[in-house]
Each structure stands twice: as structure tokens, then as C-alpha cells.
Amino acid sequence: MSMERKIPIEERLNSNAWDVDERPHIRIKDPDQCRKCDSKPCLYLCPARCYTPGGNGAVLFSHEGCVECGTCRVVCPNDAIEWNYPRSGYGVQFRFG
Ligand code: SF4
Ligand code: SF4
Known part of the structure; x- marks a missing residue:
């Protein structure tokens, strides 16, 4: 049996850091x-x-807090979202392996 602890998504997200661009991506x-x-x-x-x-x-x-996963772009049934990555140097920095 694996002794690896299951990490809740909230805890994983809290370990990340963001350099938030004032211009929404x-x-x-x-x-x-x-x-x-x-x-x-x-x-x-x-x-x-x-x-x-x-x-x-x-x-x-x-x-703020976006992890750039692209899910919203895929699941929106009405093409209502304009989606880009943040400008270079901005956005999420993943700290959890
Ligand atoms: S890309 Fe969309 S679904 Fe993913 S975190 Fe950002 S806003 Fe949420
Ligand atoms: S149309 Fe609006 S409410 Fe519906 S999934 Fe797209 S962004 Fe969300």
C-alpha cells in the first residue's frame, strides 16, 4: 500500500505563486x-x-489565481471567452512537483 499522502487541490494551488499582470489574459x-x-x-x-x-x-x-490550464476555453459552449497566456514573465509559477 502506498504511503503517499493525497494532497487536496486547494493545498496544491496555495503552494503556487503568481506574478499577476494588471492586464487580464x-x-x-x-x-x-x-x-x-x-x-x-x-x-x-x-x-x-x-x-x-x-x-x-x-x-x-x-x-488572479488562474493556473493557465485552458479548461474554460475548452468547456465554454458558446465561444464567449477570449483566452491568451499572460505576457512573458507574468502568470503562475508552479511550485509543487
Ligand atoms: S485557464 Fe480558465 S479554467 Fe484554467 S484556471 Fe484559468 S480561468 Fe480557470
Ligand atoms: S458562455 Fe459564459 S457562462 Fe457559459 S461557459 Fe462560457 S463563459 Fe461560462
């Missing part, structure tokens, strides 16, 4: 699509919880 380019989006997978599948519910079906986004 991801943005919701079409908020109207979010209001019409019934399933809103970004709310549930972003591991860093960058997407949060707003009022009236809207979704709020904060790029």
Missing part, C-alpha cells in the same frame, strides 16, 4: 452569451474558481 468577450448559458460549466470546472456567479445570470471573472 482572459476575458469574457460576450457577457450576453453567459446570461443565455444554462449549464455554465466554467463555474464548476475552473480549478482556481476564477468564475463566479453574478446577478441575473451573469458570470464574473477574475484572472
Whole structure:
């Protein structure tokens, strides 16, 4: 039996460091699509919880804490997200092996 301890995702994320660019590298380019989006997978599948519910079906986004996994870009059914990597030198630095 393996003695390796299972590390919760929150603990893994907390071990990372960010140099946050003031210019967001991801943005919701079409908020109207979010209001019409019934399933809103970004709310549930972003591991860093960058997407949060707003009022009236809207979704709020904060790029701080993004781990650049690309999940939101893949799961958005409405092509509502403009996705880029942060500018060189900015973004997440993974510290957990
Ligand atoms: S999945 Fe896309 S369209 Fe749906 S709420 Fe999230 S960003 Fe908006
Ligand atoms: S790239 Fe990953 S961590 Fe960043 S906002 Fe999208 S799902 Fe969240």
C-alpha cells in the first residue's frame, strides 16, 4: 500500500505563486452569451474558481489565481471567452512537483 499522502487541490494551488499582470489574459468577450448559458460549466470546472456567479445570470471573472490550464476555453459552449497566456514573465509559477 502506498504511503503517499493525497494532497487536496486547494493545498496544491496555495503552494503556487503568481506574478499577476494588471492586464487580464482572459476575458469574457460576450457577457450576453453567459446570461443565455444554462449549464455554465466554467463555474464548476475552473480549478482556481476564477468564475463566479453574478446577478441575473451573469458570470464574473477574475484572472488572479488562474493556473493557465485552458479548461474554460475548452468547456465554454458558446465561444464567449477570449483566452491568451499572460505576457512573458507574468502568470503562475508552479511550485509543487
Ligand atoms: S461557459 Fe462560457 S458562455 Fe457559459 S457562462 Fe461560462 S463563459 Fe459564459
Ligand atoms: S485557464 Fe484554467 S484556471 Fe484559468 S480561468 Fe480558465 S479554467 Fe480557470
